Amino acid sequence: MDPTITALFFYVAIWIGIYLVGRVLRAERFGFVLSPLYFMYKTTALNEWIGSVAQKRRGLWRTLGNVGIATGIGLMVFAIYKLAQNLYNLFYHVEAATSIQPVLPLPGLTISWESFPYLVVAISLVLATHELAHGIATRVDNVPLKSAGIFVAVILFGGFVEPDEEQLEKASNQTKMRVYAAGSFTNAAVGLVVLLLFANFAATIAPFYTENYAVKVVGLTPGAPAQIAGIRSDDIIVGVNGKSIHTFADLQNAMSVVSPGMQVTVATLRGDFRIVTRADPKNSSRAMMGVTLSEFIIYTGRYPLLPSNLPNVLLYAEYWIATVFVSVAFINMLPLYVFDGDRFLEAVLQALGIGRTKEIRMFTSSASLVILGLNFAVSMMRFGFIKL
Numbered sequence: 460m461d462p463t464i465t466a467l468f469f470y471v472a473i474w475i476g477i478y479l480v481g482r483v484l485r486a487e488r489f490g491f492v493l494s495p496l497y498f499m500y501k502t503t504a505l506n507e508w509i510g511s512v513a514q515k516r517r518g519l520w521r522t523l524g525n526v527g528i529a530t531g532i533g534l535m536v537f538a539i540y541k542l543a544q545n546l547y548n549l550f551y552h553v554e555a556a557t558s559i560q561p562v563l564p565l566p567g568l569t570i571s572w573e574s575f576p577y578l579v580v581a582i583s584l585v586l587a588t589h590e591l592a593h594g595i596a597t598r599v600d601n602v603p604l605k606s607a608g609i610f611v612a613v614i615l616f617g618g619f620v621e622p623d624e625e626q627l628e629k630a631s632n633q634t635k636m637r638v639y640a641a642g643s644f645t646n647a648a649v650g651l652v653v654l655l656l657f658a659n660f661a662a663t664i665a666p667f668y669t670e671n672y673a674v675k676v677v678g679l680t681p682g683a684p685a686q687i688a689g690i691r692s693d694d695i696i697v698g699v700n701g702k703s704i705h706t707f708a709d710l711q712n713a714m715s716v717v718s719p720g721m722q723v724t725v726a727t728l729r730g731d732f733r734i735v736t737r738a739d740p741k742n743s744s745r746a747m748m749g750v751t752l753s754e755f756i757i758y759t760g761r762y763p764l765l766p767s768n769l770p771n772v773l774l775y776a777e778y779w780i781a782t783v784f785v786s787v788a789f790i791n792m793l794p795l796y797v798f799d800g801d802r803f804l805e806a807v808l809q810a811l812g813i814g815r816t817k818e819i820r821m822f823t824s825s826a827s828l829v830i831l832g833l834n835f836a837v838s839m840m841r842f843g844f845i846k847l
Contacts, residue, residue: 505607509591509620513598520599523644524637527596530647531640532807534792535800541789542830549837558842559834577775581783585646589787592645593638594620600634602627632810639803643788650784657777664770668758672705673697675755683749688734690725690748695755698726706754717746728757793831794823 481493491500513520548556570578594607603623627635656663661670676694679686696704699713700723717723719738724731725748736746758770792800801824808816 500608503604503606506604509594509604509607510598513595517599520595521637524596524599524641525633527640527644528633528636530644531636531792531800531803534643534647534789535794535804538789538793538800539827539830542793542834546830546834546837549834549841553841556838556841558838560838560844561835574775574779577779578783580776581779584780585783585787588645588649589642589791590620592641593622596638596641597622597627600630600637602630602634602638632806635806636803636810639799639806640792642799643791646784646791647788650781650788653777653784654781657774657781660770660774660777664758664773667762667765668760668770671757671759673755673757674704674707674710674752676750677753678751680749680751683747684734684737685725685732685748685750688725688732690727690732690734690750691729694727694729695757696725696727696752697757698724700724707752710752714746714748719743719746721746723748790831793827794820795827795831796820796824800827 478493481487481491486493542559545557545559590607594604597604597620603626605621605623607620622638627638630638664670674696676685676690676692676696679690679692696710698704699710700717702709702713704710704713704726714723717736719736722733722735723746724733734748736748739745739747758767760767760769791798792803794800794804801820804823805816805820808819813819
Protein backbone atom coordinates (compact mmCIF):
# COMPACT_ATOMS: atom_id res chain seq x y z
CA MET A 460 0.00 0.00 0.00
CA ASP A 461 1.14 3.55 -0.71
CA PRO A 462 2.96 5.01 2.36
CA THR A 463 0.80 8.15 2.27
CA ILE A 464 -2.43 6.13 2.37
CA THR A 465 -0.96 4.05 5.19
CA ALA A 466 -0.14 7.23 7.11
CA LEU A 467 -3.67 8.59 6.62
CA PHE A 468 -5.17 5.34 7.90
CA PHE A 469 -2.77 5.53 10.83
CA TYR A 470 -3.92 9.09 11.70
CA VAL A 471 -7.57 8.15 11.47
CA ALA A 472 -7.11 5.01 13.60
CA ILE A 473 -5.31 6.93 16.35
CA TRP A 474 -7.99 9.61 16.53
CA ILE A 475 -10.84 7.15 16.52
CA GLY A 476 -9.06 5.35 19.38
CA ILE A 477 -8.68 8.61 21.34
CA TYR A 478 -12.35 9.41 20.75
CA LEU A 479 -13.54 5.99 21.94
CA VAL A 480 -11.34 6.09 25.07
CA GLY A 481 -12.61 9.59 25.85
CA ARG A 482 -16.23 8.46 25.50
CA VAL A 483 -15.66 5.48 27.78
CA LEU A 484 -13.98 7.67 30.42
CA ARG A 485 -16.61 10.41 29.96
CA ALA A 486 -13.88 12.98 29.38
CA GLU A 487 -16.44 15.76 28.93
CA ARG A 488 -16.74 15.84 32.74
CA PHE A 489 -13.25 17.31 32.85
CA GLY A 490 -13.77 19.97 30.17
CA PHE A 491 -12.85 17.95 27.09
CA VAL A 492 -14.80 18.22 23.85
CA LEU A 493 -14.15 15.15 21.70
CA SER A 494 -14.70 14.13 18.11
CA PRO A 495 -13.03 11.41 16.03
CA LEU A 496 -10.54 13.87 14.51
CA TYR A 497 -9.97 16.55 17.17
CA PHE A 498 -10.30 17.30 20.83
CA MET A 499 -10.55 20.50 22.82
CA TYR A 500 -9.85 21.22 26.44
CA LYS A 501 -11.92 24.12 27.77
CA THR A 502 -11.12 25.73 31.08
CA THR A 503 -11.68 28.98 32.92
CA ALA A 504 -8.27 28.74 34.59
CA LEU A 505 -6.61 30.23 31.51
CA ASN A 506 -9.05 33.14 31.69
CA GLU A 507 -7.42 34.33 34.90
CA TRP A 508 -3.93 34.08 33.44
CA ILE A 509 -4.91 35.97 30.28
CA GLY A 510 -6.66 38.56 32.44
CA SER A 511 -3.58 39.07 34.61
CA VAL A 512 -1.37 39.50 31.53
CA ALA A 513 -3.82 42.06 30.13
CA GLN A 514 -4.00 44.06 33.36
CA LYS A 515 -0.26 44.23 34.06
CA ARG A 516 0.49 46.46 31.07
CA ARG A 517 -2.94 47.76 30.17
CA GLY A 518 -1.63 51.04 28.74
CA LEU A 519 0.89 49.25 26.55
CA TRP A 520 -1.68 46.75 25.29
CA ARG A 521 -4.13 49.54 24.44
CA THR A 522 -1.44 51.45 22.55
CA LEU A 523 -0.52 48.30 20.62
CA GLY A 524 -4.23 47.68 20.04
CA ASN A 525 -4.63 51.13 18.50
CA VAL A 526 -1.63 50.48 16.27
CA GLY A 527 -3.34 47.20 15.42
CA ILE A 528 -6.44 49.08 14.23
CA ALA A 529 -4.39 51.10 11.75
CA THR A 530 -2.48 47.97 10.75
CA GLY A 531 -5.73 46.05 10.31
CA ILE A 532 -7.07 48.65 7.87
CA GLY A 533 -3.79 48.53 5.96
CA LEU A 534 -3.78 44.72 5.86
CA MET A 535 -7.35 44.63 4.59
CA VAL A 536 -6.78 47.16 1.79
CA PHE A 537 -3.46 45.60 0.81
CA ALA A 538 -4.86 42.05 0.78
CA ILE A 539 -7.73 43.03 -1.53
CA TYR A 540 -5.41 45.03 -3.79
CA LYS A 541 -2.78 42.27 -4.10
CA LEU A 542 -5.34 39.54 -4.73
CA ALA A 543 -7.07 41.67 -7.39
CA GLN A 544 -3.71 42.50 -8.99
CA ASN A 545 -2.64 38.86 -8.95
CA LEU A 546 -5.94 37.80 -10.50
CA TYR A 547 -5.40 40.30 -13.30
CA ASN A 548 -1.89 38.93 -13.84
CA LEU A 549 -3.16 35.35 -13.87
CA PHE A 550 -5.39 36.26 -16.82
CA TYR A 551 -3.18 38.70 -18.73
CA HIS A 552 0.43 38.53 -17.45
CA VAL A 553 1.03 35.00 -16.21
CA GLU A 554 4.79 35.54 -15.94
CA ALA A 555 4.17 38.17 -13.24
CA ALA A 556 1.53 36.16 -11.34
CA THR A 557 1.95 34.17 -8.14
CA SER A 558 0.28 30.81 -7.65
CA ILE A 559 -2.08 31.19 -4.68
CA GLN A 560 -3.38 27.87 -3.41
CA PRO A 561 -4.84 26.64 -0.12
CA VAL A 562 -2.34 24.72 2.01
CA LEU A 563 -3.56 21.44 3.47
CA PRO A 564 -0.98 19.69 5.68
CA LEU A 565 -1.38 16.22 4.17
CA PRO A 566 2.13 14.72 3.94
CA GLY A 567 2.88 13.00 0.68
CA LEU A 568 -0.23 14.48 -0.97
CA THR A 569 -0.12 18.28 -0.63
CA ILE A 570 3.24 18.74 1.05
CA SER A 571 6.51 16.84 1.10
CA TRP A 572 7.47 14.82 4.16
CA GLU A 573 10.53 17.08 4.57
CA SER A 574 8.44 20.25 4.78
CA PHE A 575 5.59 18.71 6.77
CA PRO A 576 6.99 19.15 10.34
CA TYR A 577 7.88 22.79 9.68
CA LEU A 578 4.40 23.58 8.36
CA VAL A 579 2.75 21.89 11.35
CA VAL A 580 4.87 23.91 13.80
CA ALA A 581 4.19 27.16 11.90
CA ILE A 582 0.41 26.62 11.75
CA SER A 583 0.25 25.58 15.40
CA LEU A 584 2.18 28.69 16.48
CA VAL A 585 0.08 31.00 14.33
CA LEU A 586 -3.14 29.62 15.84
CA ALA A 587 -1.87 29.89 19.41
CA THR A 588 -0.53 33.45 19.12
CA HIS A 589 -3.56 34.60 17.13
CA GLU A 590 -6.03 33.46 19.78
CA LEU A 591 -3.89 34.67 22.69
CA ALA A 592 -3.80 38.14 21.12
CA HIS A 593 -7.61 38.14 20.84
CA GLY A 594 -7.86 37.09 24.48
CA ILE A 595 -5.55 39.81 25.76
CA ALA A 596 -7.30 42.49 23.68
CA THR A 597 -10.66 41.31 25.03
CA ARG A 598 -9.61 41.44 28.68
CA VAL A 599 -7.76 44.79 28.39
CA ASP A 600 -11.17 46.51 28.08
CA ASN A 601 -12.77 44.22 30.68
CA VAL A 602 -14.85 42.17 28.26
CA PRO A 603 -15.28 38.75 29.92
CA LEU A 604 -14.04 35.48 28.46
CA LYS A 605 -16.36 32.50 28.66
CA SER A 606 -13.53 30.04 28.34
CA ALA A 607 -10.10 29.45 26.90
CA GLY A 608 -8.19 26.31 26.15
CA ILE A 609 -6.16 24.21 23.79
CA PHE A 610 -7.05 21.93 20.92
CA VAL A 611 -5.45 19.23 18.84
CA ALA A 612 -6.91 18.61 15.37
CA VAL A 613 -5.33 15.56 13.72
CA ILE A 614 -1.80 16.97 13.55
CA LEU A 615 -2.28 20.64 14.48
CA PHE A 616 -1.95 22.12 17.94
CA GLY A 617 -3.36 25.46 18.95
CA GLY A 618 -5.23 27.55 21.45
CA PHE A 619 -8.56 29.33 21.48
CA VAL A 620 -10.44 31.93 23.44
CA GLU A 621 -14.21 32.28 23.66
CA PRO A 622 -15.23 35.87 24.51
CA ASP A 623 -18.63 36.75 25.87
CA GLU A 624 -20.18 37.80 22.56
CA GLU A 625 -23.09 39.67 24.18
CA GLN A 626 -20.72 41.81 26.24
CA LEU A 627 -18.38 42.34 23.31
CA GLU A 628 -21.30 43.51 21.18
CA LYS A 629 -22.12 46.13 23.83
CA ALA A 630 -18.51 47.37 24.00
CA SER A 631 -17.29 50.51 22.24
CA ASN A 632 -16.42 50.38 18.56
CA GLN A 633 -12.79 51.07 19.44
CA THR A 634 -12.73 48.04 21.73
CA LYS A 635 -14.26 45.86 19.03
CA MET A 636 -11.78 47.08 16.44
CA ARG A 637 -8.87 46.34 18.78
CA VAL A 638 -10.20 42.85 19.51
CA TYR A 639 -10.88 41.89 15.88
CA ALA A 640 -7.56 43.30 14.62
CA ALA A 641 -5.44 41.83 17.42
CA GLY A 642 -4.91 38.39 15.89
CA SER A 643 -3.78 39.53 12.45
CA PHE A 644 -1.74 42.40 13.88
CA THR A 645 0.16 40.00 16.14
CA ASN A 646 0.67 37.51 13.31
CA ALA A 647 1.98 40.27 11.03
CA ALA A 648 4.34 41.62 13.69
CA VAL A 649 5.76 38.21 14.58
CA GLY A 650 5.96 37.23 10.92
CA LEU A 651 7.93 40.36 10.00
CA VAL A 652 10.38 39.85 12.88
CA VAL A 653 11.00 36.24 11.81
CA LEU A 654 11.26 37.38 8.17
CA LEU A 655 14.01 39.83 9.16
CA LEU A 656 15.84 37.04 10.99
CA PHE A 657 15.48 34.83 7.92
CA ALA A 658 16.75 37.57 5.58
CA ASN A 659 19.75 38.17 7.85
CA PHE A 660 20.28 34.54 8.80
CA ALA A 661 24.05 34.59 8.36
CA ALA A 662 24.38 37.53 10.76
CA THR A 663 22.03 36.07 13.38
CA ILE A 664 23.76 32.67 13.36
CA ALA A 665 27.32 34.10 13.30
CA PRO A 666 27.83 34.24 17.12
CA PHE A 667 27.28 30.48 17.31
CA TYR A 668 28.40 29.01 13.97
CA THR A 669 30.99 29.56 11.27
CA GLU A 670 30.04 29.16 7.62
CA ASN A 671 31.95 27.11 5.10
CA TYR A 672 30.83 26.70 1.51
CA ALA A 673 30.83 23.38 -0.29
CA VAL A 674 29.19 21.71 -3.28
CA LYS A 675 26.24 19.36 -2.87
CA VAL A 676 25.28 16.49 -5.18
CA VAL A 677 21.61 16.93 -6.08
CA GLY A 678 21.44 14.40 -8.93
CA LEU A 679 23.30 11.54 -10.56
CA THR A 680 23.39 10.38 -14.17
CA PRO A 681 22.40 6.68 -14.16
CA GLY A 682 25.37 4.47 -14.95
CA ALA A 683 27.82 7.39 -14.90
CA PRO A 684 31.23 7.18 -13.12
CA ALA A 685 30.08 8.93 -9.94
CA GLN A 686 27.18 6.54 -9.39
CA ILE A 687 29.37 3.52 -10.14
CA ALA A 688 31.95 4.74 -7.59
CA GLY A 689 29.29 4.99 -4.87
CA ILE A 690 28.54 8.74 -4.79
CA ARG A 691 25.01 9.41 -3.57
CA SER A 692 22.56 12.22 -3.98
CA ASP A 693 22.95 14.71 -1.08
CA ASP A 694 26.67 13.93 -0.68
CA ILE A 695 28.71 17.06 0.09
CA ILE A 696 31.88 17.41 -2.00
CA VAL A 697 34.66 19.18 -0.09
CA GLY A 698 37.70 18.22 -2.18
CA VAL A 699 38.98 16.87 -5.51
CA ASN A 700 42.50 15.41 -5.78
CA GLY A 701 43.53 17.10 -2.56
CA LYS A 702 42.22 20.55 -3.54
CA SER A 703 39.55 22.11 -1.31
CA ILE A 704 36.20 22.64 -2.98
CA HIS A 705 33.91 25.42 -1.79
CA THR A 706 32.24 26.69 -4.97
CA PHE A 707 31.45 25.66 -8.54
CA ALA A 708 34.49 27.64 -9.65
CA ASP A 709 36.75 25.58 -7.36
CA LEU A 710 35.35 22.37 -8.82
CA GLN A 711 35.71 23.59 -12.40
CA ASN A 712 39.33 24.56 -11.76
CA ALA A 713 40.08 21.16 -10.20
CA MET A 714 38.46 19.30 -13.11
CA SER A 715 40.05 21.48 -15.81
CA VAL A 716 43.32 19.53 -15.56
CA VAL A 717 41.57 16.13 -15.65
CA SER A 718 41.30 14.30 -18.95
CA PRO A 719 38.67 11.68 -19.83
CA GLY A 720 39.64 8.29 -18.45
CA MET A 721 41.75 9.72 -15.62
CA GLN A 722 41.01 8.79 -12.02
CA VAL A 723 40.10 11.51 -9.52
CA THR A 724 39.74 11.25 -5.76
CA VAL A 725 36.60 13.02 -4.60
CA ALA A 726 36.43 13.85 -0.90
CA THR A 727 32.95 14.06 0.66
CA LEU A 728 31.71 14.34 4.21
CA ARG A 729 30.85 10.65 3.92
CA GLY A 730 34.33 9.62 2.82
CA ASP A 731 36.63 9.55 -0.21
CA PHE A 732 35.68 8.03 -3.57
CA ARG A 733 37.89 7.16 -6.54
CA ILE A 734 36.13 7.94 -9.80
CA VAL A 735 37.33 7.04 -13.29
CA THR A 736 36.04 9.86 -15.46
CA ARG A 737 34.50 9.61 -18.91
CA ALA A 738 34.33 11.96 -21.85
CA ASP A 739 31.53 14.49 -21.74
CA PRO A 740 29.08 13.63 -24.58
CA LYS A 741 28.81 17.35 -25.38
CA ASN A 742 32.59 17.90 -25.40
CA SER A 743 34.82 14.86 -25.82
CA SER A 744 37.88 16.70 -24.51
CA ARG A 745 36.27 17.31 -21.13
CA ALA A 746 36.16 14.76 -18.31
CA MET A 747 32.85 14.19 -16.57
CA MET A 748 31.75 12.44 -13.39
CA GLY A 749 28.02 12.47 -14.09
CA VAL A 750 26.70 14.60 -11.23
CA THR A 751 24.30 17.52 -10.90
CA LEU A 752 25.49 19.97 -8.26
CA SER A 753 24.43 22.96 -6.18
CA GLU A 754 26.39 25.16 -3.81
CA PHE A 755 25.83 24.39 -0.15
CA ILE A 756 26.70 25.93 3.22
CA ILE A 757 28.23 23.82 5.99
CA TYR A 758 27.83 25.18 9.51
CA THR A 759 30.41 24.43 12.20
CA GLY A 760 29.56 25.14 15.83
CA ARG A 761 31.79 27.57 17.69
CA TYR A 762 31.07 25.78 20.95
CA PRO A 763 31.00 22.10 21.92
CA LEU A 764 27.74 20.15 21.61
CA LEU A 765 26.25 22.53 19.02
CA PRO A 766 24.81 20.20 16.33
CA SER A 767 25.94 20.94 12.77
CA ASN A 768 22.41 20.52 11.33
CA LEU A 769 20.72 22.94 13.74
CA PRO A 770 21.22 26.04 11.51
CA ASN A 771 19.54 24.31 8.57
CA VAL A 772 16.60 23.34 10.81
CA LEU A 773 16.33 26.93 12.06
CA LEU A 774 16.55 28.31 8.53
CA TYR A 775 13.67 26.15 7.26
CA ALA A 776 11.67 26.85 10.43
CA GLU A 777 12.10 30.61 10.00
CA TYR A 778 11.05 30.39 6.36
CA TRP A 779 7.84 28.50 7.14
CA ILE A 780 6.98 30.57 10.22
CA ALA A 781 7.46 33.85 8.35
CA THR A 782 5.47 32.59 5.35
CA VAL A 783 2.54 31.24 7.39
CA PHE A 784 2.34 34.16 9.85
CA VAL A 785 2.40 36.86 7.17
CA SER A 786 -0.01 34.96 4.89
CA VAL A 787 -2.53 34.41 7.70
CA ALA A 788 -2.25 38.07 8.75
CA PHE A 789 -3.30 39.22 5.27
CA ILE A 790 -5.90 36.58 4.42
CA ASN A 791 -7.61 36.79 7.83
CA MET A 792 -8.24 40.52 7.36
CA LEU A 793 -10.22 39.98 4.17
CA PRO A 794 -13.82 41.13 4.83
CA LEU A 795 -15.19 37.59 4.53
CA TYR A 796 -17.85 36.37 6.97
CA VAL A 797 -15.64 33.56 8.25
CA PHE A 798 -12.65 35.86 8.88
CA ASP A 799 -11.93 38.54 11.46
CA GLY A 800 -11.88 41.12 8.69
CA ASP A 801 -15.66 41.02 8.39
CA ARG A 802 -16.35 41.92 12.03
CA PHE A 803 -13.49 44.42 11.96
CA LEU A 804 -15.02 46.15 8.92
CA GLU A 805 -18.40 46.30 10.66
CA ALA A 806 -16.82 48.00 13.71
CA VAL A 807 -14.95 50.46 11.46
CA LEU A 808 -18.16 51.38 9.59
CA GLN A 809 -20.03 51.89 12.87
CA ALA A 810 -17.19 54.02 14.25
CA LEU A 811 -17.34 56.21 11.13
CA GLY A 812 -21.12 56.51 11.41
CA ILE A 813 -21.72 54.85 8.03
CA GLY A 814 -25.14 53.27 7.70
CA ARG A 815 -26.33 50.16 5.83
CA THR A 816 -23.48 48.13 7.28
CA LYS A 817 -25.30 44.87 6.54
CA GLU A 818 -25.47 45.57 2.81
CA ILE A 819 -21.85 46.74 2.71
CA ARG A 820 -20.70 43.60 4.54
CA MET A 821 -22.64 41.39 2.15
CA PHE A 822 -21.08 43.09 -0.86
CA THR A 823 -17.49 43.08 0.46
CA SER A 824 -17.77 39.50 1.66
CA SER A 825 -19.12 38.31 -1.70
CA ALA A 826 -16.46 40.26 -3.61
CA SER A 827 -13.68 38.90 -1.38
CA LEU A 828 -14.95 35.34 -1.80
CA VAL A 829 -15.00 35.71 -5.59
CA ILE A 830 -11.50 37.25 -5.74
CA LEU A 831 -10.00 34.64 -3.41
CA GLY A 832 -11.81 31.73 -5.05
CA LEU A 833 -10.77 32.81 -8.54
CA ASN A 834 -7.16 33.18 -7.40
CA PHE A 835 -7.27 29.57 -6.18
CA ALA A 836 -9.00 28.22 -9.29
CA VAL A 837 -7.01 30.10 -11.93
CA SER A 838 -3.71 29.45 -10.10
CA MET A 839 -4.31 25.71 -10.33
CA MET A 840 -5.35 26.02 -13.98
CA ARG A 841 -2.24 28.02 -14.86
CA PHE A 842 0.38 26.31 -12.69
CA GLY A 843 -1.21 23.01 -11.76
CA PHE A 844 -1.45 21.74 -8.21
CA ILE A 845 1.72 22.68 -6.35
CA LYS A 846 3.10 20.27 -3.79
CA LEU A 847 5.15 22.19 -1.22
